Amino acid sequence: MPLVPVSEVEDVADRVLAAAGVPPENAVLQRDLLLDAEMRSIASHGLLRLPRIVERIGNGVANPLTKGRHSWTAPGFLKVDGEQGLGPVVAQAAIDALLERAKTQGVAVAAVANANHIGMLGFYADRVAKSGKCLIAFSTSEALVHPWGGRRAMIGTNPIAIGLPTGYGIFMMDTATSIVSMGEIHDHANRGASIPLGWALDAAGDATTDAAAARNGAIAPFGGAKGYALGLAFELLLTALAGSAIGREVAGTLDSTQPCTKADLFIVIDQPLAAVSDFVALLREEAPAEGFSAVRIPGERGRDLRRQALESGINIADVTWSRLQDLAGTAKTTED
Amino acid sequence: MPLVPVSEVEDVADRVLAAAGVPPENAVLQRDLLLDAEMRSIASHGLLRLPRIVERIGNGVANPLTKGRHSWTAPGFLKVDGEQGLGPVVAQAAIDALLERAKTQGVAVAAVANANHIGMLGFYADRVAKSGKCLIAFSTSEALVHPWGGRRAMIGTNPIAIGLPTGYGIFMMDTATSIVSMGEIHDHANRGASIPLGWALDAAGDATTDAAAARNGAIAPFGGAKGYALGLAFELLLTALAGSAIGREVAGTLDSTQPCTKADLFIVIDQPLAAVSDFVALLREEAPAEGFSAVRIPGERGRDLRRQALESGINIADVTWSRLQDLAGTAKTTED
Numbered sequence: 001m002p003l004v005p006v007s008e009v010e011d012v013a014d015r016v017l018a019a020a021g022v023p024p025e026n027a028v029l030q031r032d033l034l035l036d037a038e039m040r041s042i043a044s045h046g047l048l049r050l051p052r053i054v055e056r057i058g059n060g061v062a063n064p065l066t067k068g069r070h071s072w073t074a075p076g077f078l079k080v081d082g083e084q085g086l087g088p089v090v091a092q093a094a095i096d097a098l099l100e101r102a103k104t105q106g107v108a109v110a111a112v113a114n115a116n117h118i119g120m121l122g123f124y125a126d127r128v129a130k131s132g133k134c135l136i137a138f139s140t141s142e143a144l145v146h147p148w149g150g151r152r153a154m155i156g157t158n159p160i161a162i163g164l165p166t167g168y169g170i171f172m173m174d175t176a177t178s179i180v181s182m183g184e185i186h187d188h189a190n191r192g193a194s195i196p197l198g199w200a201l202d203a204a205g206d207a208t209t210d211a212a213a214a215r216n217g218a219i220a221p222f223g224g225a226k227g228y229a230l231g232l233a234f235e236l237l238l239t240a241l242a243g244s245a246i247g248r249e250v251a252g253t254l255d256s257t258q259p260c261t262k263a264d265l266f267i268v269i270d271q272p273l274a275a276v277s278d279f280v281a282l283l284r285e286e287a288p289a290e291g292f293s294a295v296r297i298p299g300e301r302g303r304d305l306r307r308q309a310l311e312s313g314i315n316i317a318d319v320t321w322s323r324l325q326d327l328a329g330t331a332k333t334t335e336d
Numbered sequence: 337m338p339l340v341p342v343s344e345v346e347d348v349a350d351r352v353l354a355a356a357g358v359p360p361e362n363a364v365l366q367r368d369l370l371l372d373a374e375m376r377s378i379a380s381h382g383l384l385r386l387p388r389i390v391e392r393i394g395n396g397v398a399n400p401l402t403k404g405r406h407s408w409t410a411p412g413f414l415k416v417d418g419e420q421g422l423g424p425v426v427a428q429a430a431i432d433a434l435l436e437r438a439k440t441q442g443v444a445v446a447a448v449a450n451a452n453h454i455g456m457l458g459f460y461a462d463r464v465a466k467s468g469k470c471l472i473a474f475s476t477s478e479a480l481v482h483p484w485g486g487r488r489a490m491i492g493t494n495p496i497a498i499g500l501p502t503g504y505g506i507f508m509m510d511t512a513t514s515i516v517s518m519g520e521i522h523d524h525a526n527r528g529a530s531i532p533l534g535w536a537l538d539a540a541g542d543a544t545t546d547a548a549a550a551r552n553g554a555i556a557p558f559g560g561a562k563g564y565a566l567g568l569a570f571e572l573l574l575t576a577l578a579g580s581a582i583g584r585e586v587a588g589t590l591d592s593t594q595p596c597t598k599a600d601l602f603i604v605i606d607q608p609l610a611a612v613s614d615f616v617a618l619l620r621e622e623a624p625a626e627g628f629s630a631v632r633i634p635g636e637r638g639r640d641l642r643r644q645a646l647e648s649g650i651n652i653a654d655v656t657w658s659r660l661q662d663l664a665g666t667a668k669t670t671e672d
Binding site: 073074075076077102104105106107108109111134136146147148149150151152154160162164166171173175179201205206207222223224225226227228229230232233234235236237239240241242243244246247267269270271272273274275276279280282283286287288289290292294295296297298 | 409410411412413438440441442443444445447470472482483484485486487488490496498500502507509511515537541542543558559560561562563564565566568569570571572573575576577578579580582583603605606607608609610611612615616618619622623624625626628630631632633634
């Protein structure tokens with residue numbers, strides 16, 4: 001895997017999206033979202049997703065043009081019909097509307113149905129925090145996680161992200177309510193590696209260390225009953241507010257052919273904030289426990305990796321990079 | 337421990353609060369909050385806290401009269417100065433204001449500083465859900481939890497609760513971001529029992545199974561780095577919005593003498609909700625995994641225990657019950 005300059009990856013991604021009929025304004029959001037995950041070494045949410053997005057556009061289950069239809073059901077509440085638009089395009093349009101509304105309302109909330117996968121939530125939390133506001137973001141996904149004490153995948157990986165300015169820099173955390181991502185299970189399976197006991201169940205609902213068997217089973221919620229309670233609460237709240245599908249009925253976040261039926265929820269708060277930068281600095285100086293080299297601040301490792309990537313290039317997987325170059329090449333031929 | 341009828345416990349608690357100068361309207365909220373936790377078998381948040389509340393009133397760090405001072409900084413955002421009022425009195429007044437405001441705004445948020453301990457967050461989530469609305473509630477607390485990879489308690493147990501109506505009943509979950517409560521550590525220490533490795537560190541910051549040593553150490557975040565990220569995000573967000581103390585500077589949630597300087601945050605959403613009752617029913621019917629008797633819905637065990645207590649009486653600890661009777665008796669004498 002050679003380091004590829006960011007501008008080169010951007011150029012290839014842009015050509016792939018242009019060939020799929022995505023207008024430049026929308027393409028830049030989709031590309032920046034995937035690139036941001038890639039640069040933060042979250043490859044599962046990175047450019048490997050681009051070919052599937054192109055397939056979804058081709059299959060008519062992703063609309064490259066729409067930003068979603070907005071209905072303010074109350075001064076502080078925005079209902080968004082994503083109209084099968086690209087996830088980051090619909091999400092950013094909703095967040096932009098919330099940012100504008102929260103200026104006067106103090107807080108504004110959007111429930112989004114029918115948007116495609118919006119990717120790494122931290123992308124949005126980071127952007128909102130950079131603008132000096134707070135974002136709490138949630139999503140549901142296809143059922144991949146078993147209820148605590150259950151055997152089957154019934155609940156999404158249902159992540160939460162929180163971003164806010166701290167006084168000298170931004171704080172951003174982003175975590176799924178599953179113990180790992182299905183991408184990590186696949187990664188272990190591809191490398192022939194086993195997974196720790198407690199990560200997943202096999203198709204029969206029994207605990208397994210076989211990553212290949214886990215691919216057809218269910219991932220554990222993080223932190224046992226507590227993570228299950230959180231993930232379920234997000235699934236119920238988002239579904240009830242967005243009027244979307246729930247549990248095993250959610251589709252379209254992993255395949256290329258089905259309309260995407262998960263939900264997203266954004267809460268933007270625009271209020272004067274007390275500075276909390278000193279506390280972040282204090283945490284960073286804490287003595288590390290045995291087996292740790294330092295106390296880390298969530299989001300900082302990703303930010304460091306992103307900075308490195310901007311300077312030295314992106315460590316993109318060969319198979320992903322070849323695939324994208326192929327798609328971009330085809331695009332070129334089509335244009336000629 | 338004999339079962340004590342609920343009405344008898346209510347009567348004793350009311351007399352204790354009246355003797356401390358708490359007006360009936362405020363006393364009923366403080367008493368219901370503690371009783372609710374007691375009935376749900378969360379004794380750490382139950383009536384054992386009442387003597388300390390009385391002491392705090394006596395010491396001038398809890399004001400039994402105020403409901404807090406409200407300032408709407410924007411149509412959807414309420415800043416509350418708790419004025420050292422009783423936790424549930426200030427919290428419920430804030431939530432009542434949000435419920436009224438959310439009728440027209442769709443959503444309303446309150447950040448609360450300077451209130452006393454507001455107790456089990458699920459109490460409020462349950463009440464809001466029963467009124468047909470959604471609540472997301474957060475609190476900070478004194479530093480009891482170590483950062484992931486750290487040695488000292490730097491972060492509160494920072495709970496989150498979510499309540500919403502599901503179509504036939506309410507869903508309510510309530511969890512700290514610590515792996516256990518300090519109350520549970522104390523309970524193990526009192527019984528001379530050891531604690532599982534991973535629950536806590538001792539005063540030197542080393543892993544321990546000695547519950548007595550853990551009392552002077554730090555509790556682990558739940559779910560490792562993920563729970564740490566969540567707990568820290570809540571601490572930063574709540575502190576920044578409420579302008580309260582942070583980390584090891586937070587006081588007054590466990591002692592009898594210091595003003596209470598943690599923060600609380602409430603988000604009320606008043607919107608039409610799609611029914612999600614079928615999904616809850618489906619979950620309940622899922623086949624249990626090995627070692628489990630059923631898939632449980634968060635909050636349901638507590639609700640069952642509460643119903644039982646209402647019918648058969650409360651299983652209150654002898655030491656707590658004698659203490660309350662003493663306080664109520666003293667009260668009687670004082671009144672005569």
